[in-house]
Amino acid sequence: MVLASGSPRRKELLNNIGLMFRVQTSEIDEHIDAHASPQDNVMKLALQKATAVANSCDDAIVIGADTVVVLEGQILGKPSDTKEAVEMLQSLQGRVHEVFTGIALVEVRAGNIYRTQERARCTRVWMKPLDRDRMEWYVGTGDPMDKAGAYGIQGIGSILVDQIEGCFFNVMGLSVSLIDEMFKNWGIQVGTKIRSQGV
Template sequence: MKPFILASGSPRRKELLEQANISFTVQTSDIDETIDPVLSPEQFVQSLALQKAEAVFNSNQDAVVLGSDTVVVLEGQILGKPADRDHAKEMLTALSGKQHSVITGVAILSSEQQKTFFVETRVQFWELSNAEIERYLETNEPFDKAGAYGIQGFGATLVREIAGDYFAVVGLPLALTVRELSHFGITPNI
């Protein structure tokens, strides 16, 4: 079996693959994540996932490499990671009481094949008071996450409901990813 590499420094993606009992190593890449306004959000996350995977695959061509990226989309606008506290507050205020999409793109590469896909999950926030937003900002959780929240942490208290794959909101659509990895010879260790 080929070595399997996760091309992501995300602790959440690492935890999800560990949850699925898949053996892997982590190797991050440094790519430009500037939002390309020409691409749709679905195209953008798949493009970034592929760029991350390719950057690692270029020096590991005997491996299977997985790259992934997640964005939050509100009213057609991509919300990436906040630049600072004020930007995070602005994002959370915009998301308050509204439904948005979380789109996660995945790319899997080997020397024989390549697969890219995305999963979209709809998330509805509660109407948030300024005090609730400030309390969440105090957790420091929003600052390294798309849309300025993490559903797997205290950010779960902001979410009224979701429609779709919870794990895609966390950062990796786990069940679909495991199924796709099986086509590359990567399977859970059970």
């Protein structure tokens, strides 16, 4: 099993459900297609990440994931600098937005891609009204700089969120219930077959 992501949050979530895996990051151009839906974008990028890593594997199941924040149809990725992070928080504060995470599984057998599947999940998030001092303080912690939408719902960023509708872990970057469903589609029970086969 290989996680094609350097995200510590995704690593933590997979560890929490007992998966045995290694991390191998993929270097792809995370280009957002303005003409595609958020669901299609995150599934495509998740598959590209997983495939890039799968191409260097002999026998493995590779997990790729991608997350975006969407506000009134506009996709927000990771902020490029602190100024953009504050601007993103300003646009999100006091409003509801959506978080889309795509997950891709790529199975490799004898160095060849055997099968793939991609799915996406959406969670709605209501952000609290925030004054500029609080936004600048949060950005100053460095926490939002590697996160879509410039915030993390876990840890210190949790104080910015009022409520959610949907999967909490999806907002963190990996819906564990969705990945469990995807493994079941392939007849794999998390915690049993994966561990015994050591893939």
